[in-house]
Amino acid sequence: MKKLMLTTTLALSLMLLCCAPALAADPVKTLSGDITLAQAQKILAAALKKAEAIKVPMNIAIVDAGGNLKAFYRQEDAFIGSIDISIKKAVTARYFNMSTRTLGSVSQVGQPLYGIEASNDGLILFAGGVLLVDANNVIIGAIGVSGGSVDEDESVAMAGAAAIK
Amino acid sequence: MKKLMLTTTLALSLMLLCCAPALAADPVKTLSGDITLAQAQKILAAALKKAEAIKVPMNIAIVDAGGNLKAFYRQEDAFIGSIDISIKKAVTARYFNMSTRTLGSVSQVGQPLYGIEASNDGLILFAGGVLLVDANNVIIGAIGVSGGSVDEDESVAMAGAAAIK
């Protein structure tokens, strides 16, 4: 890829030399409006603050609009096993555009979606995964929190989500 | 694979040269009567029409008689998590030659097939997977739909399946 990068640099230099407006520019790589790292950091900070307030060490994961990991923090003493759960909670919320609490309520024994957790390499169906909706009312990703009771997890996720409203 | 193609081209050239009717022909690669892409497109069109009529964005997957993916569409705003579910619904229906609703009813807690979803890398046991039976009464594959309630999913799957009756 180094060679590739050098080629790109060379192409860029040539472009700057000629300033030809007709020259094909590098394509845009990220859809406009997707979550930024700055937004993710703001969400993480708000979630951490809540976790500290309730004194429960947490794993906090953020995915973008495509469901791909954007940022993650694990606090001291937070369960190692909750790394995967927090990420899966965020993915689950975005994959079905609802909180994991809501999805869970229709996936219990005897409910219509019972067994849905066998799909998508494993979903998490208890509270703690919440959508990230920006000030323009666009879903730009999701946050998943794991480390305490499901109510504690969800309260931390909601504190994070509120930071970009 | 290039070499393979060249060999095929060579064999074809020789065939054209000799025109010998006794020459061993390339073996037939697909079972007679298996679903065609044209049929799959017709099914997809009918399913899309129904999804638009009920205003629920859907994932629609079609597998052939061997249970292998033949065609797939995801509408705007359809759940990302339903890509996998729609495909698994189609696979599940064909793997057991019944609708996922029927299989689900005998796989609930306390029922004979309880736990079957752990097999085959994950089955889906709620409605939305339906067999594709052609005009000759032959099962040529299955359709799986996911995006709304399980009843909505199944209604779209049945609209698709009706297109080749």
Place this chain on the structure above:
Amino acid sequence: MKKLMLTTTLALSLMLLCCAPALAADPVKTLSGDITLAQAQKILAAALKKAEAIKVPMNIAIVDAGGNLKAFYRQEDAFIGSIDISIKKAVTARYFNMSTRTLGSVSQVGQPLYGIEASNDGLILFAGGVLLVDANNVIIGAIGVSGGSVDEDESVAMAGAAAIK
């Protein structure tokens, strides 16, 4: 989810009744500019046309900007084993924002990225995966084609990608 849908319908009816502009609207679920099903169908049609012209049956997969499957077609007699390869080619191209041919060239034995295919649950490093760049010069997904020689695969992918330029 049926209950959920009914609740949503109820909420919607109430909204229409009051017409209160301050009422929270449903959040936007898809980032503006991501590939549409209509675009994917146009790309599939162009790719099919090319595959028919060169008489090689193909698997054709399209993923969106987030790398998630959007549409898929398998022609009669196309390799079953190429279902997975075509999807992985599309995913690989989008995951690294370059064609699988380019990524493959820097991942050969002795090259800097040798072994990269062990990541991401398996990448494909030979030609046939191509980026989908729209008329606004935005990457909106990728197309992966598998069924013939890698050059044939890539020519079909490029024919598809050209349909939305």
Place this chain on the structure above:
Amino acid sequence: MKKLMLTTTLALSLMLLCCAPALAADPVKTLSGDITLAQAQKILAAALKKAEAIKVPMNIAIVDAGGNLKAFYRQEDAFIGSIDISIKKAVTARYFNMSTRTLGSVSQVGQPLYGIEASNDGLILFAGGVLLVDANNVIIGAIGVSGGSVDEDESVAMAGAAAIK
């Protein structure tokens, strides 16, 4: 887990009641000296600064002494496929207590460890994974960076690692 928390709360209440200094305290959950979130944030900040200086968008992953994810950032436009690679680079470095560059050099075709990447659900054998050694000369984890050429990746990883020396 809720029940678990309640039990903990109960135990805590009892402790407060008796104030007995001999009472068995909650066991310590994290090894003394393991990487803290504060250290991880410092490392991420230093790595980001370097990535911005060389103008290459990166995925940056940090694992603790146990090889488990501690923190992660993905910058805008950084490859989606590099999420997994950056994490695997960090894991690989800690699993073998050497940089991925060093491990890679002894794992090439014809070298002693050829094929090692098939272990551990996939290792990464090119530069960009670096050990995190603290001021007391203790390995407290590793950092993995992916997004540019392997030399660029490694320079960002080293900038991150230098922040806690």
